[in-house]
Amino acid sequence: MIDVAARAGVSQATVSLVLNGVTNARVAEATRQRIFEAAEALGYRKGPRHAVPENASPVIGLLLDEVSTTPFAMPFIEGARDEAALQDVLLATFCTRGDPKLENAALDMLVQQKAIGVIYATLVTTQLAQPPERLGELSTVLLNCYEKRTRFPSVVPGDVAGGHAATEALLKAGHRRIAHLTGEQWIEAARSRAQGYRQALTTWDVAVDPDLIVTGGWTVNGGRELTARLLELPNPPTAIFCFNDRMAIGAYDAIKAKGLRVPDDISVVGFDDEDLATYAQPPLSTVLLPHDEMARWAVSALLDRQAGDTSVKKIKMECPLVARGSIAPPPRG
Incomplete structure (x- = not known):
């Protein structure tokens, strides 16, 4: 998929959206065609689904600090949910408001359920000053946030x-x-x-x-x-x-x-x-703002970690220009 993205000049997340047939993804038709042509030229075929570990339940936790103050929570939830569904995995969403007690309660539940892992998300892109100490108890991916120590994979907008x-x-x-x-x-x-x-x-x-x-x-x-x-x-x-x-x-x-x-x-x-x-x-x-793609990447990265990928990377997702009718040459004089 990396090679297809490079050949088509798009992000890996965009390739995932198109090749997985996500119908509500905001990807231009010309871009879709370019991705299909790149995949065909490279002989790319979708690989097998990620296997859920035998000792884990098919659940991923999504911890969000807020869901009501901006319109950006739903793309996170929907993107993660849809990507998880492609792998026959459920998404459990927790709104914690950044409260350590609520975060610990959510993590307790996920640990007891033997969840695959947790996606820790913030609605405002930020470097985490004090991420929950217990995140290390489960496989973790950071969504729209990152930490200086870079213990976990993370994805933020470019x-x-x-x-x-x-x-x-x-x-x-x-x-x-x-x-x-x-x-x-x-x-x-x-x-x-x-x-x-x-x-x-x-x-x-x-x-x-x-x-x-x-x-x-x-x-x-x-x-x-x-x-x-x-x-x-x-x-x-x-x-x-x-x-x-x-x-x-x-x-x-x-x-x-x-x-x-x-x-x-x-x-x-x-x-x-x-x-x-x-x-x-x-x-x-x-x-x-590619929040849907970022959430999809976070789910894929979490499943990759369960499959044995130990790399820790910080991804900056492309923020493409959407040209409409508000740009014209400056007036003469």
């Missing part, structure tokens, strides 16, 4: 590359006055996406203008307020890259209030690919 892709899409359209609405700096993803923004500008020999980088949360209101401030500059931006889609929707509001239009007057790119991105007018170009 936010730096995603920020670079978003900014480069605007540069390719001809923009040079590109603003960035950043998230709060305690959020690792905000710092990483801002890093990608700066790297793209530097690659294209465009100076980073501090006046075009503004911070103010991650909400619609934050995006509206920051964009209104940018539009009052003597030399306002012709394009805006937003930390997330919600800020981008706020940017739409501020642009409209100023009597301007997206993308005729200002181009906008978001990040996350929430459902609201497709309903915006015009539909919002954004960067996909």
